[in-house]
Amino acid sequence: MAEFFANIPKIKYEGPQSTNPLAFKYYNPDEVIGGKTMKEQLRFALSWWHTMGGDGTDMFGCGTTDKTWGEASPEARAKAKVDAAFEIMDKLSIDYFCYHDRDISPEYGSLKETNEKFDELIDYIAEKMKADPSKKLLWGTAKCFDHPRYMHGAGTSPSADVFAYAAAQIKKAIDSTIKLGGKGYVFWGGREGYETLLNTNMGLELDNMARLMKMAVEYARSKGYDGDFYIEPKPKEPTKHQYDFDTATVIGFLRKYGLDKDFKMNIEANHATLAQHTFQHELRVARDNGFFGSIDANQGDPLLGWDTDQFPTNAYDATLCMYEVIKAGGFTNGGLNFDAKARRGSYTLDDIFYSYIAGMDTFALGLRAAYKLIEDGRVDKFVDDRYASWNTGIGKDIIDGKVGFEELEKYALEKGEVTDSLTSGRQEYLESVLNQIMFTL
Numbered sequence: 001m002a003e004f005f006a007n008i009p010k011i012k013y014e015g016p017q018s019t020n021p022l023a024f025k026y027y028n029p030d031e032v033i034g035g036k037t038m039k040e041q042l043r044f045a046l047s048w049w050h051t052m053g054g055d056g057t058d059m060f061g062c063g064t065t066d067k068t069w070g071e072a073s074p075e076a077r078a079k080a081k082v083d084a085a086f087e088i089m090d091k092l093s094i095d096y097f098c099y100h101d102r103d104i105s106p107e108y109g110s111l112k113e114t115n116e117k118f119d120e121l122i123d124y125i126a127e128k129m130k131a132d133p134s135k136k137l138l139w140g141t142a143k144c145f146d147h148p149r150y151m152h153g154a155g156t157s158p159s160a161d162v163f164a165y166a167a168a169q170i171k172k173a174i175d176s177t178i179k180l181g182g183k184g185y186v187f188w189g190g191r192e193g194y195e196t197l198l199n200t201n202m203g204l205e206l207d208n209m210a211r212l213m214k215m216a217v218e219y220a221r222s223k224g225y226d227g228d229f230y231i232e233p234k235p236k237e238p239t240k241h242q243y244d245f246d247t248a249t250v251i252g253f254l255r256k257y258g259l260d261k262d263f264k265m266n267i268e269a270n271h272a273t274l275a276q277h278t279f280q281h282e283l284r285v286a287r288d289n290g291f292f293g294s295i296d297a298n299q300g301d302p303l304l305g306w307d308t309d310q311f312p313t314n315a316y317d318a319t320l321c322m323y324e325v326i327k328a329g330g331f332t333n334g335g336l337n338f339d340a341k342a343r344r345g346s347y348t349l350d351d352i353f354y355s356y357i358a359g360m361d362t363f364a365l366g367l368r369a370a371y372k373l374i375e376d377g378r379v380d381k382f383v384d385d386r387y388a389s390w391n392t393g394i395g396k397d398i399i400d401g402k403v404g405f406e407e408l409e410k411y412a413l414e415k416g417e418v419t420d421s422l423t424s425g426r427q428e429y430l431e432s433v434l435n436q437i438m439f440t441l
């Protein structure tokens with residue numbers, strides 16, 4: 001089989017002093033941190049759409065990277081993509097991958113033909129996985145937002161025919177996920193939202209979105225699927241308003257429709273910032289409510305208001321992310337999927353390796369720093385102490401449900417002014433502790 005990256009060696013860990021651009025400085029896959037190897041803790045995944053298909057095309061110009069993998073026909077190209085993907089994963093020591101159905105194999109003349117060709121490719125991937133069992137599917141999904149039929153949405157389309165078509169497509173994508181042993185299935189509502197309420201029955205659209213998800217769960221469970229379903233929140237883009245706005249909104253939706261036992265969150269950093277939240281905020285909301293699942297690791301640009309899907313290089317954000325992941329008990333079925341693409345100007349195929357190394361090292365750094373932050377204990381202790389008034393006395397009585405408004409009024413009248421009960425928030429001090437941890441790793 002042709003080697004696509006003959007000039008790229010298997011990427012090794014050389015440590016923080018290394019200046020070799022094709023080496024890991026922080027990611028040492030088999031090093032044990034917090035009782036597990038870094039590989040087990042981080043569960044890195046390759047995103048098929050960006051890495052194997054994304055060629056730099058944007059609204060202002062054509063692609064800058066050749067992602068044809070040397071093949072002109074769609075069938076041969078799809079197969080070459082599989083070979084190239086497995087070579088990339090092998091050279092980077094990435095164990096997982098994620099895909100949309102159409103990333104694996106494009107649409108052909110009819111759904112029947114599309115499905116047949118898709119099945120062939122899934123069989124081919126299954127063979128490759130058999131030959132190298134270290135490679136696993138993190139999650140699958142269906143691309144129900146690309147084709148013109150989905151211009152008004154898929155599950156939220158005003159057309160019942162489109163809903164049915166989407167259901168058929170999702171059924172097939174679930175079948176493929178099960179076949180490849182995936183333990184995750186993602187719903188990112190590509191066009192599940194609206195442009196104007198003047199033409200939109202929002203109530204019906206949300207009910208229908210829930211109906212589609214319920215059918216997906218019933219179908220997958222009937223086929224023995226015991227993995228997780230994820231919703232990936234995003235507030236806008238492509239539609240003006242996306243229904244899965246942010247984690248809190250999605251949790252409300254899942255609880256309303258009784259989907260909360262089957263679904264967790266797939267949180268993407270750049271989607272968090274588009275919703276005017278920090279990445280850590282979204283993870284915290286998920287963790288506190290028992291919905292932490294998986295992560296799309298990337299970052300946006302604070303000066304731009306769209307989804308730039310940059311490779312994550314902000315070590316502070318990665319540290320606070322991994323802090324939340326550790327506090328959530330680590331990944332179970334989820335992982336860190338690089339839903340990220342090299343900038344249009346980083347156009348060589350070798351840039352795939354430079355950008356993954358950058359992203360993987362950033363999260364390895366984040367993992368190391370997060371454990372250090374927890375072991376150091378100053379931040380956690382500060383937070384515990386800040387809320388100490390809830391452990392005894394009136395605070396405990398409130399938590400235990402022993403007092404109501406009458407008792408609290410009596411307490412306040414007797415106590416008098418309470419400003420003296422407060423302590424400083426010490427934000428600057430805590431930020432300096434984080435700096436100290438980051439720079440003395």
Ligand code: XUL
Pocket residue numbers: 100141186188232234268296307339
């Ligand atoms: C789009 C996005 C998607 C999902 C999968 O912003 O993040 O690629 O991750 O559909």
Ligand code: CO
Pocket residue numbers: 188232268296339
């Ligand atoms: Co994503």
